[in-house]
Amino acid sequence: VKSKAVLDVLAELGPSTAKTISERTGEPVSSTYRLLDNLAAVGWVERGINRGEYRLGIDCVRIGGQIESRLDIQQIARRTFRVHRGQFGIWGLFVRRRLRTVCIETRT
Structure with missing residues (x-):
């Protein structure tokens, strides 16, 4: 549920800082960093271009594209x-x- 909330924020806002994600999800910043690290480890999230930002990872985008192409x-x-x-x-x-x-x- 927490991971989905993080992904939803990134999908809605685009590249965001851990602080912004934390505020939107209601999770402490330290927990948000852990969630982001775990999601990055599996390819769902990656570091953004700007320092301190995170964005949806290529695996997340790839899966979304596969679903969209089948719909x-x-x-x-x-x-x-x-x-x-x-x-x-x-x-x-x-x-x-x-x-x-x-x-x-x-x-x-």
Whole structure:
């Protein structure tokens, strides 16, 4: 649970210091350093470019990419919209990432 909280903070904020992670997770800074060291040992976290920062490790990013490549969001959306066929005139599948939105597909 604690490790997941650290990973969630790094995913949300990007590269962060142990102090910032500690404040966000509610864990003492000393415990946060231990968690970061353990996560770094298995490749889930690595030291950031700036001194004292940590970021998601390459293993974490690689696994996320594998999961994303297997997820066919268009197919999932099509199934949902087929159930509601005729109830919508035009529909679109948009993916929002922070302040940007990308249109994946539109149908009439």
